Amino acid sequence: xxxxxxxxxxxxxxxxxxxxxxxxxxxxxxxxxxxxxxxxxxxxxxxxxxxxxxxxxxxxxxxxxxxxxxxxxxxxxxxxxxxxxxxxxxxxxxxxxxxxxxxxxxxxxxxxxxxxxxxxxxxxxxxxxxxxxxxxxxxxxxxxxxxxxxxxxxxxxxxxxxxxxxxxxxxxxxxxxxxxxxxxxxxxxxxxxxxxxxxxxxxxxxxxxxxxxxxxxxxxxxxxxxxxxxxxxxxxxxxxxxxxxxxxxxxxxxxxxxxxxxxxxxxxxxxxxxxxxxxxxxxxxxxxxxxxxxxxxxxxxxxxxxxxxxxxxxxxxxxxxxxxxxxxxxxxxxxxxxxxxxxxxxxxxxxxxxxxxxxxxxxxxxxxxxxxxxxxxxxxxxxxxxxxxxxxxxxxxxxxxxxxxx
Amino acid sequence: xxxxxxxxxxxxxxxxxxxxxxxxxxxxxxxxxxxxxxxxxxxxxxxxxxxxxxxxxxxxxxxxxxxxxxxxxxxxxxxxxxxxxxxxxxxxxxxxxxxxxxxxxxxxxxxxxxxxxxxxxxxxxxxxxxxxxxxxxxxxxxxxxxxxxxxxxxxxxxxxxxxxxxxxxxxxxxxxxxxxxxxxxxxxxxxxxxxxxxxxxxxxxxxxxxxxxxxxxxxxxxxxxxxxxxxxxxxxx
Numbered sequence: 281x282x283x284x285x286x287x288x289x290x291x292x293x294x295x296x297x298x299x300x301x302x303x304x305x306x307x308x309x310x311x312x313x314x315x316x317x318x319x320x321x322x323x324x325x326x327x328x329x330x331x332x333x334x335x336x337x338x339x340x341x342x343x344x345x346x347x348x349x350x351x352x353x354x355x356x357x358x359x360x361x362x363x364x365x366x367x368x369x370x371x372x373x374x375x376x377x378x379x380x381x382x383x384x385x386x387x388x389x390x391x392x393x394x395x396x397x398x399x400x401x402x403x404x405x406x407x408x409x410x411x412x413x414x415x416x417x418x419x420x421x422x423x424x425x426x427x428x429x430x431x432x433x434x435x436x437x438x439x440x441x442x443x444x445x446x447x448x449x450x451x452x453x454x455x456x457x458x459x460x461x462x463x464x465x466x467x468x469x470x471x472x473x474x475x476x477x478x479x480x481x482x483x484x485x486x487x488x489x490x491x492x493x494x495x496x497x498x499x500x501x502x503x504x505x506x507x508x509x510x511x512x513x514x515x516x517x518x519x520x521x522x523x524x525x526x527x528x529x530x531x532x533x534x535x536x537x538x539x540x541x542x543x544x545x546x547x548x549x550x551x552x553x554x555x556x557x558x559x560x561x562x563x564x565x566x567x568x569x570x571x572x573x574x575x576x577x578x579x580x581x582x583x584x585x586x587x588x589x590x591x592x593x594x595x596x597x598x599x600x601x602x603x604x605x606x607x608x609x610x611x612x613x614x615x616x617x618x619x620x621x622x623x624x625x626x627x628x629x630x631x632x633x634x635x636x637x638x639x640x641x642x643x644x645x646x647x648x649x650x651x652x653x654x655x656x657x658x659x660x661x662x663x664x665x666x667x668x669x670x671x672x673x674x675x676x677x678x679x680x681x682x683x684x685x686x
Numbered sequence: 687x688x689x690x691x692x693x694x695x696x697x698x699x700x701x702x703x704x705x706x707x708x709x710x711x712x713x714x715x716x717x718x719x720x721x722x723x724x725x726x727x728x729x730x731x732x733x734x735x736x737x738x739x740x741x742x743x744x745x746x747x748x749x750x751x752x753x754x755x756x757x758x759x760x761x762x763x764x765x766x767x768x769x770x771x772x773x774x775x776x777x778x779x780x781x782x783x784x785x786x787x788x789x790x791x792x793x794x795x796x797x798x799x800x801x802x803x804x805x806x807x808x809x810x811x812x813x814x815x816x817x818x819x820x821x822x823x824x825x826x827x828x829x830x831x832x833x834x835x836x837x838x839x840x841x842x843x844x845x846x847x848x849x850x851x852x853x854x855x856x857x858x859x860x861x862x863x864x865x866x867x868x869x870x871x872x873x874x875x876x877x878x879x880x881x882x883x884x885x886x887x888x889x890x891x892x893x894x895x896x897x898x899x900x901x902x903x904x905x906x907x908x909x910x911x912x913x914x915x916x917x918x919x920x921x922x923x
Contacts, residue, residue: 285799296787596783599744600844601772601800603765679744683783 283613286606290614293586294621304582305622307575308659312626313633315568316651320634322557324644329553339381339513340415340546343373343523345503347542348552362540364503367495369530373506376526379519381511384411385504387494391461393487395448403444404486405461407494413439415507423455423470431490436466441484442474461489462497480642516545572658575622576666583615583670587677594674595682604675611674615667616660623659627652690753691851691883692718692741697750698906699736710736712906713750718885720851723878725894726887728903735856737903738887742777742854743770755851772801776845778855782837784829784844790816791825794844801848815843819873835866842873846882853877853884859893871896892918 294301345362349355367385374383386408393400413425421442430437438459445454458465466489475483489497510519520543531540587594594607634645648654697714700707710733718724728734739745740752743759746767752760755774759767771777776797784793794812803811816822819839829837838858845853855874859867875896878884886897894900895918902910 282802292787592783593785596785597796597800598768599742599771599777599779599783600797601768601848603768603800605765606768606800680739683744683779 283609286610286613287617289610290617293614294618297586300582301618301621304578305575305618305625307571307578308619308622308662309575309626309629311568311571311575312623312655312659313629314571315564316627316630316648316655317633317637317645318564318568319561319651320630320645320647321637321643322561323648324634324638324646326554326557327646328644330550338546339510339516341508341510341516341520342544343506343508343527343541344544345541347544348549350552350556358542361538362542363531364501365506365527365541367500367504369527370504370506372526372530373508373523377508377519377522379511379515379522380508382411382415382509383506384409384415385491385506386412386488387491387498387502387504389494389498389502391487393444393448393459393461395459398448398450400444400447400485402485405494406486406488407491407498408488409491412507413488415509419473421471421473422453423468425470426488426490431492434490434492434496436464436493437469437490438466439470439472439488440468441472441482441486443482443484444487445471459487461487464493464497466493477642520545572662576619576662579615579618579662580666580670582618583611583667584673586614587611587670587674590674591677591682591685594677595679595685598677598679599683607675607677608668608671611671612664612667615670616663619659619663619666620656623655624652627655689720690717691720691722691755692716692885693751693753694741695751697737697740697747697752699733699740699745700748710906711740711747714903714906714908716901716908716911718883720883721878721881723874723884723898724886725897725900726885726903727889727891727894727900728909729889732903733906734887734889734903736906738854738856738885741852741885742775743767768800772797773848774851776848776850776853778838778841778845778853778858780857780860782829782834782841782861784837784840786829789826789828790821790832790840790843793829793840794847797844797848811847812843815847816840818846819843833866834862835869838862838866838870839873842870842877846877851883853882855884855886857888858886859888859890867893 343365345364346358349358370383370385373380377383386406388404388406390402391405393403408426409431410426410428418425418439423439426437426439429435438461440454440459448454448459449457454468454471457468459468460466472484477483508519508523510516523543524539527541528539533540597607630651631647634647637643637645694714694716697711697716698709699711700709702708714737726734726737736745740747741754743754746762747760750760751758754770757770757774759770762770785796788796791809791812794815795808798808798811813822813825816825819842821836821839821843824832824836829840832840858874859870862870871893874884874886878898886893888894895914897914898917899911899913901908
């Protein structure tokens, strides 16, 4: 019997028992759907992190008091050990790092901003040296970025994010208008291009003012984040070594003592992130793997039931000339088809879920294009693995016995 | 002798039931020539079903020689037996054994599918076989839309469709009323007259009387083998 005939038989048999077939497939459907949508979300996050979160240019790294902290012990150690980075540290880095093309720094605080009836809470107000806007480029929608002389002379000017512009200046061109920060009127000189939100947090809710002005308004206690642009991406390691040497000397660290600051690179952030999501995905695969195994066992069970129900049919087929391999083929194709139908439904659900997630939740989800092929492959394996035993059992039936069954 | 469809010599078949061994057949010699119409009779437990299974290549003998249409089948492997069943034998069962979900035409096509015949030729030959049993107007009906007699005729068409060397019927009228039985036997008569070699296994004298030769089995041996010179007329169905 050829494959087309066997396929036709499988379709018939699945269709005759469609409710049962569907229930049988729930395990596989859920398994495939969850694995693909989990992957879609993780892939979406990865893309996002690559594009938006670690948008440091090449050859750029930052130095800060705390790096990425992933557990409590790290946090406690860092609190005890790491000292705030001061303006003097930044000056030293700028003066003594010969491999750096430019050095800039910023300090962050938050404020609730008000203008007339409009209020915006928890706006990130950061004091920057203007170099920051070149190292971590912001696209300017309107006006201009801050100028070096404005930092040197503490000119009360601000470069604001899109949210601030829209919420505090609805329908008004904010350029040239004033904002009060800590009672001081600050003139707006530029508005940034909209960046959108990440995990529900707006990326446009900021006001950037000259560092020297921030110092006047908020004092000197906050730790700086220093951004360094190496002369070329190949000299990045040299630049990092120089920065470490400078800061360790300034902080009087003995050889062997750990750094009391942290250096982050774009690649470092990405690696850390990918490491985390890899773990999540591995756990997801494991959990979903269990559901696929359960789904496979259910398919095997229903195929065994099907063999028993069709014992007589198998006897007839054998009597008219079906060989064992014909019977194996028939039942194996049926189990593979069952499993693949489950996979197809699962992929379709995941596709819908990914679309809905990106549309209606802050989670960016990216449907992986390999999913249909991957699911097809996995489901074929499930169908073969869990179908071979029932199929062989069917093939080995004694035709005389089988024909005698009621 | 060279034209024997069935040539069995010293066929034995024993089954082990736990510790004891049951001898169902104890040495059967039987030759059936091409074109014969034979009944195999015997009470239940006589071994006639076992003999039928051996003749039908559903089973292999414990000992002895069996040639079907010139092929020694006693030592064949499973897939070779399957091929013999497909090409050389047409089965007609007491309970029809049609596939419930398939139309009459599909049921008749079944042996051709396993014979590797392409769809077009398959369809034509199945339709022709159904015409032979006067069911050309019921091709697209499923078994549950057919009467008992019609179902049995579908199964006869299925047995004929491969043009087998031997038509082997096991109690073909056992599930039918007497009028329908009569029709089926008339059909068998017609098939015999058109040259088919037919073996009918039955325990009913009345059915055996329609055939030309009656072989009686008792206790695993051939008890009698008689020609029936005056077969009962099968009427005109």
